[in-house]
Amino acid sequence: MPKELFTATVESVGRLKMKCSSRDFTFHIDEPESLGGTDEAMSPIEALLSAFGACQCIVAKSFARKHKIKLNDIQVKVEGELDTDGFMGKNKNAKLGFSKITSKFYIDADNTEQEIRDFIAFVENHCPVLDTIVNTPEIVTEVYPGK
Numbered sequence: 001m002p003k004e005l006f007t008a009t010v011e012s013v014g015r016l017k018m019k020c021s022s023r024d025f026t027f028h029i030d031e032p033e034s035l036g037g038t039d040e041a042m043s044p045i046e047a048l049l050s051a052f053g054a055c056q057c058i059v060a061k062s063f064a065r066k067h068k069i070k071l072n073d074i075q076v077k078v079e080g081e082l083d084t085d086g087f088m089g090k091n092k093n094a095k096l097g098f099s100k101i102t103s104k105f106y107i108d109a110d111n112t113e114q115e116i117r118d119f120i121a122f123v124e125n126h127c128p129v130l131d132t133i134v135n136t137p138e139i140v141t142e143v144y145p146g147k
Contacts, residue, residue, distance in 0.1 A: 014038060035084070045082060049101070053078040055129035056103060060119070063126070069119050070110035077104040101133070 008022040010029075016037040017030040029044050031037025042050065053076040064071040079102045086094030103124075107116050124130060 014040075017041065035088075045080060045098070049078040049080050052101070052127075052129045052133065053103065055127045056105075056123055059123045059127050063122065064109075064119070067119050067122060068111075069115065071107070072110065073106075073108040075106040077106070078102070079104070 006022070008020060010018050010020050013019045013028070014030075016035075017028055017040055020027050020029055028041035029047055030039060030041040031043050032039045035043070037043070056076050057074050060069075060074050061071065063069075080098040081100040082098050083091065083094040085091035086096045105120055107120075109116055111119075
């Protein structure tokens with residue numbers, strides 16, 4: 001299958017509040033007041049955790065039948081440990097991003113525990129967001145004059 005290009009546009013709509021758009025969909029990102037935002041939306045790191053969990057759920061629901069998993073319901077709670085002193089510039093030795101991310105799968109399925117564990121291993125091996133986090137892509141930055 002050929003490579004497909006996905007795009008998103010982010011524009012400032014307030015102090016730290018951003019409007020995120022892709023295709024015909026829009027949502028906002030902000031920071032909590034404790035980090036200088038207005039707490040009107042998820043922070044970027046919360047959105048990353050949400051995207052990761054959503055991707056895992058989508059992979060699970062997309063492939064359950066093929067793997068003979070009788071999936072009644074799925075929920076993933078994703079936790080990320082972050083030392084905010086890193087990006088706030090208070091500790092130059094602190095990691096800027098997450099030091100640990102934990103996915104907690106809550107599965108209601110008519111299968112054995114081992115079948116479910118094997119299936120979740122498949123999900124983790126086929127989640128594009130997880131792959132992007134673990135195997136960092138080439139990052140290219142281009143700068144253009146404003147509108």
